[in-house]
Amino acid sequence: MTNRYFMNITGKVKACARRMAGLSDKQLQTVTNDLKSQLKSGRTLDQILPEAYAAICEADRRVLGKYPYDNQIYGAVAMHHGCLVEMNTGEGKTLTATMPLYLHALTGKSTILVTANEYLAYRDAAQMRPVFSFMGLTERAGVTRQPGQALTNDEKRKNYSADILYTTHGALAFDYLLNNLVRRAEDRFLRDFYFIIIDEADSVLLDGAQMPLVISGSPRVQSNLYEMTDFFVSTLKEDRDYLTEDKAVWLTDHGVAYAERFFGISDYYDHRNFEINRHVTLALRAHVLLKRQEDYLVSDQDEIVLLDNDTGRSLPGMKLRGGEHQALEQKEHVPLTQEQRSVASITYQNLFLMFPKMCGMSGTISNARQELLSVYHKRVVVVPPHKKLRRVDRKDRYFVTAQEQFKAAIEETLKCHRKGQPVLIVTATIQDTQIFSHMLVERSVPHSVLNADNAYWEAEIIAAAGMRNAVTVSTGMAGRGTDIKLEEGVAGLGGLAVIGIGRMENLRLERQARGRSGRQGDPGSSQFFVSLEDDIVMTMYSEKAGEYLDRSRPIAPWKLRHLINSAQKTREEQSISTREQAVRYDKILRRQREILYGARNRLLDRAQIDRETMWGIINDALTSFVKSHPDLQEHELTRYVLDNLSYELDPEILTPPKDPNELLRRMQQYATKLYDRKISTFDQQEQAQDYMRQCILRALDDGWVEEVDYLQQLQYAITTRGTAQRNPVFEYSREAYHSFEDMKETMKKNISRNFFLGDPETDANGQMNIIFP
Known part of the structure; x- marks a missing residue:
């Protein structure tokens, strides 16, 4: 899809808008059911898009008092077609999202928006709920007002069953893993994935994608x-x-x-x-x-x-x-604390790639367009601003020492503050916020300090950073997603001045900092103060930087700029490499996860297990035992029977013949007798089916926990193999394949063992409870 195509569709939306504007509230509300009927009759989302977008735009105007600009409609069209959209800070991404969310919710399938923290998800859900409700759709927040407050499975089921859900990427990822750990079908709460919008997409898809999300469970035996x-x-x-x-x-x-x-x-x-x-x-x-x-x-x-x-x-x-x-x-x-097993794991990359339709939006995503295309197969579309950008981005100022850097930054801050111009100081680290705050205190300058500690109250403070005389010191992530509006009269003072301290880990973070100023055509300025003592320089080029810092060698200005900027470039290249490696490792685990989760869901959905299937598993377990004991002794056979087949010994089976084929035949006969005896204990066939399903499910879960935990440990150990002329990813793949095959054999043994030695009891409610060996 080309930009011209998106513009053409935007024109069609505006043409439909004239008709929508002439409808009464009641007539506008009937559009939702009409569009649903059109979908059921065979029309596609592409075909109804102009009418759907025009309807929700008109609803936005009537309910929220805001009508999307042409650039917002353009961005919404691009998102419908699976693009990642870059829109400047203050351009109204939250309002833009109402269009693709409304359109896809008409299908009746899962429609989700995820963002970076609980505050943003809860805030946006509350703000947009009235317009969706007006149009006859249900919308909920998948997080609570109190961070860390747990939701029950019933509450989650209500949230995920809503037409539209606003939540965080972390909550969604952990809910996906937890949904695949339940033991009963009725405990599941997720719908099948369909459509997702990722707000602050670069933060989620890139910055948050280097480490997998892991659920820890039962403690492992302490080493x-x-x-x-x-x-x-x-x-x-x-x-x-x-x-x-x-x-x-x-x-x-x-x-x-x-x-x-x-x-x-x-x-x-x-x-x-x-x-x-x-x-x-x-x-x-x-x-x-x-x-x-x-x-x-x-x-x-x-x-x-x-x-x-x-x-x-x-x-x-x-x-x-x-x-x-x-x-x-x-x-x-x-x-030493207790080491925990990893019972489930997934990366954001593989989570979001599960959605048939995925798109996103951010203020600073175009710098990573190549990586996003290669990893997520997503095109980045840059949406032009509604009003011309008036912010002045001044050239960076370079210093050798941090002392010189901070001195220049404080002087610039005081210069702006004396005339009442609001100042936002954005630092690369929390230590720098503390240092700069101390310098402001020494000069008796009132200010606020934000360290990305509490997204709820920080959003309120950052929103006030555009007030006259305001001085706010913040880390790059604090208050993200909240607009800074200028107090009346501040525009005449030059707008918000953003002062960045320290070279950040990538250009996107610096663009985010600059983007705090100059929203919707407001005046403003930005400038970064960097030095050789910035964390990123000392981490990447400590030896080179040290040579110049000890003053034994003067450094030319061009070389100073090159060294500091190269540190950022090198760090970003390493981050990309780390993310790519995380994708490769989790891709291997993903294949196994899909097989296991698919099998679990079939069992939870009451798949029928015939005698042939169950007997095949038991026979494989018996065959494996016989093959692994070529010189079987009587005490070994006795131990196997007691641990795997029956707590009551049968003399006929206890003397092992020399011929392994004869041994296997006898054990098969014995197991057949035990199988029939176990099945006969159930009054109804469905009870026997339920028993077998639970025996298999228990074995699958136990085996999968061990597999996930082993592969998590393997990632740590495998890194050392690169020095042994071995490819770590290839080694990981090979080991993972062998461990998966071993896991399948172990599962078969445990299924057989659970079936023969499990003790089922039915409670007063007719619920089967099993005591497993």
């Missing part, structure tokens, strides 16, 4: 390797035994040989030594990559408290996954 591997790592020397690059660390060939001698093993990368490999990797990461006071701190209660890398704030109660938290605790010699 005794943490202390030993921690000591081992403490004896290693960098460059000789291990190497580091960005956020990766691995053993050299010398380090691998040393590990084999230290642990008394012959092949460090052998599957049998996986736990040693994993724990060494965890200990290496804890000692080399994670820095105290930067990534975490140790509380007065001897607990590891993580620090948010974006905002710098503490994250009490949160833990690193996959045993990394325990490795960190061992490093700091504090009591």
Whole structure:
């Protein structure tokens, strides 16, 4: 679809708008049912789009007092066709979304808008609900006013059954995983995915996509390797035994040989030594990559408290996954907490790729158009602003030291403040907000400080940043999604002045900061103050920056600019690489997840299990046992029968014949007798079916938990194999295939065991409860 096509459809919407404007409220409200009837009679969404968009635009005017501009209609048309739309801050993305949401809700299928935090989802749902209600559609928020407040399955079912749902990407992802962990069909609450709009799309699809979302469950048996591997790592020397690059660390060939001698093993990368490999990797990461006071701190209660890398704030109660938290605790010699299994996992990439129709909008998405096209197969469309941009984006100012940088920034802030011009200082880190706030206090300048700590009250403060004399210090993410409107008379003072401190991790974040100013044609300005001591420069080019910072070598202005800007470019390239790797790893897990979740849903939907199917599973389990015991002893056979077939021993089966074929035949006969006996205990066939479904479901879930947990651990351990002339993703894929095959064999054994040894009881309500072995 071309831009000219989108403009053509926009013209058709405006042509329909004239007819809609002449309808009474009652006549306008009947349009919804009329459009639904047209869809049922065979018309497509493309065919009814002009009329549908015109109807909801008119409803927006009558209910909200706002009629979408041409550029908003243009953006809404592009979103219907699956594009990611860039619209400047203040251009009305929330109103724009009403059009594609209304259109797709007419199908009766799941229609969802996700955004970056609970505040935005709750706010937008509340603001737009009256217009959807006016047009006869139900709309709900999938989050609560109180962050962290849990919703019941019944509440979630009501939310997801609404015509339109506003929620967060995190809530949707975890709901998807939880929906596939339920044990009863009636506990499911999700509808089949259909259409989704992703607000703040770059934040969700890119910035939030580097790590998978993981649900942790039952505790794993605590390993005794943490202390030993921690000591081992403490004896290693960098460059000789291990190497580091960005956020990766691995053993050299010398380090691998040393590990084999230290642990008394012959092949460090052998599957049998996986736990040693994993724990060494965890200990290496804890000692080399994670820095105290930067990534975490140790509380007065001897607990590891993580620090948010974006905002710098503490994250009490949160833990690193996959045993990394325990490795960190061992490093700091504090009591080890219980390591948890990962029971379900998904990345945002694979979550949103499940939707048949997906689109999004953001103020700063065009910089990542190539990555979005390659990962999500989505085109980025830039929507021109309704009014010409009047903001003045001044050239960046470059400094060698942070002291010079902050001094220049405070002088510029005071210059604006003296004439009453509002100032928004946007910093790259929480530490910088604290430093700058202290400098303002010393100069007796009243101000607000926002650190992306509470999206609800921060939105109220950031909205007031356009008042005369206002000075607001904020991290880049604080108050995102909230417009800053200028107080009367402020435009004459130059509008909002945005002062950025520190080179940020990518250009999109800096564009977001600049975009706080100059909304809807308002005047404003922006300027960044950067230095060699910015976090990103010191992280990417610490050695080079250090040479100039010690003043032994002067640095030319062009070289200063090149070094600082290159740090940002390199970091963004590494972030893209990390996201691509996350996609590859989760793509492998996705195939397994689809198979398992599909099987679960068939069982929950009461799939019929015939005797042939169940007997095939039992026979595979028996065959596997016989093959794995070529010289079977009587005590081994007795143990197998008691653990897998019957708590009552039958003398006929206890003496194993020498011929394995004869042994298998006898066990099959014995199992057939036990099978018939078990089935005969049920009064009705459907009871037997329900029993078998629960036996299979229990085995599937137990096996899947182990598989997800193993693959999570494998991702940590596999990184070291790149130094052994092996491709980590290929190695991961190969290991994942073998573990999946092993999981299937284990599931068959457990299904058979559950069937023979399970003890079903029916309660007063007719509900079957099973005590599994």
